[in-house]
Amino acid sequence: MTYCVAMALKDGLVFAADSRTNAGVDQIATYRKLHKFTVDGERVIILLSAGNLATTQSVISLLKMRLGSDQPNLFGVQSLYEAATVVGNTSREVVRRDSGQSQGKVDFGCSFIVGGQVHGEPPRLFLVYPEGNFIECTPDTPYFQIGETKYGKPILDRVIDYDLPLEQAAKCALISLDSTIRSNLSVGLPLDVLLYDRNSFCTARQFDITEDNVYFRALGEAWSVGLRQAFSELPEMDW
Numbered sequence: 001m002t003y004c005v006a007m008a009l010k011d012g013l014v015f016a017a018d019s020r021t022n023a024g025v026d027q028i029a030t031y032r033k034l035h036k037f038t039v040d041g042e043r044v045i046i047l048l049s050a051g052n053l054a055t056t057q058s059v060i061s062l063l064k065m066r067l068g069s070d071q072p073n074l075f076g077v078q079s080l081y082e083a084a085t086v087v088g089n090t091s092r093e094v095v096r097r098d099s100g101q102s103q104g105k106v107d108f109g110c111s112f113i114v115g116g117q118v119h120g121e122p123p124r125l126f127l128v129y130p131e132g133n134f135i136e137c138t139p140d141t142p143y144f145q146i147g148e149t150k151y152g153k154p155i156l157d158r159v160i161d162y163d164l165p166l167e168q169a170a171k172c173a174l175i176s177l178d179s180t181i182r183s184n185l186s187v188g189l190p191l192d193v194l195l196y197d198r199n200s201f202c203t204a205r206q207f208d209i210t211e212d213n214v215y216f217r218a219l220g221e222a223w224s225v226g227l228r229q230a231f232s233e234l235p236e237m238d239w
Helices: 053-065 080-099 150-159 166-183 214-232
Strands: 003-009 012-017 020-023 028-030 034-039 043-051 110-118 124-128 134-136 143-147 191-197 206-209
Touching (some): 003 043, 003 110, 003 124, 003 166, 012 043, 012 110, 012 166, 034 191, 043 053, 043 080, 043 143, 053 110, 080 110, 080 124, 080 134, 110 143, 110 191, 124 143, 143 150, 150 166, 166 191, 166 214
Antiparallel strands (some): 003 012, 003 143, 012 191, 020 028, 034 043, 043 110, 110 124, 124 134, 191 206
């Protein structure tokens, strides 16, 4: 399992994802879930993936193989809407191919968050469902989650606002991931975090958060201390 979150805000986009895909007593597998498709000054398309690992890897591989070909591809689309369509169609293609060869009950489903900016339109963010259809993020609901979403959702609902600065939103994303890591063994470090500034067409603000990251450890501890303090200050009920 994994956990990914992305936000579409006034100043740009924020993406964050863990990299754990399998956890057990004696096995932890790590695969990156953040994928970039960029053309300098012309387009930045970011994919976050969750679900069946074989399916997501096949989808990403096909998307990369088809770049610049005659087939619909992420370097040929004229909008993020078209990019989400390409990702959804490719996902359906892989699931249809692999499920037809399966002899057992296997869940081949996967989901994607597709975000970024194509020259000529503002930054946009889409959630692509396992069925291949998708929805777009709006200022009223400025974030999407995929994977193990429930543990990291409360902080997002209370804090994330369309006007929130990217740096503050990224901090909120890290707390959301930290909360999920503490509650679910199937989500873990390292983390990929990327801040995309509106109209920059640059992905330089990408960060690899490992277990040695002092700031991430301090952030998680400060959040825990703050929650305990807030709890202790709650008014008493008249039982």
